[in-house]
Amino acid sequence: SQQGEEDPQALSIQEGENATMNCSYKTSINNLQWYRQNSGRGLVHLILIRSNEREKHSGRLRVTLDTSKKSSSLLITASRAADTASYFCATVQISSGSARQLTFGSGTQLTVLP
């Protein structure tokens, strides 16, 4: 089941501009993570934000989390051509059992034009 849904599906910007991607989810979460995938490659973890956190920074990345709206955003500042990739949000749900599933959204394809 797709827990997270990213918006927009595709985003094209000029180098130096900021890129904002949004993620919405359906059920209560333990944490939310953002990953990056270059074409035909594995995913790389970018940042994790816990359910009791509202904002987190890592270099040019800024992530926000609004648990009341069940949404998160990823902001990449001063984008570079090398930022061109697909970006996925993934949620760890709070479940009744001991196992917690990590569920990925469908991704945003970011293209940064030089």
Added chain:
Amino acid sequence: DGGITQSPKYLFRKEGQNVTLSCEQNLNHDAMYWYRQDPGQGLRLIYYSQIVNDFQKGDIAEGYSVSREKKESFPLTVTSAQKNPTAFYLCASSTSWREQFFGPGTRLTVL
């Protein structure tokens, strides 16, 4: 050089054949996962294992099987019962349900 490896990078299968995808990690992670990714889509969980000799079905386990005899290894077999196996398969590992470390993937094509 620590990390997670998958082999082969490309795999071709004839209809009716079983094939096994390899996943090895030397990160000393307890948990390992297999995902399937179709073009333009997100990842869907096939199987996961939290400890050796134990594994659980994910959302799309039908037509797949796994084993976890060693902590370092989590092979995935795509059986002939999987009706549409052509996809990109990703293996990952983690210490818990925190960030996951991914291998480079195996692209499986059915001829």
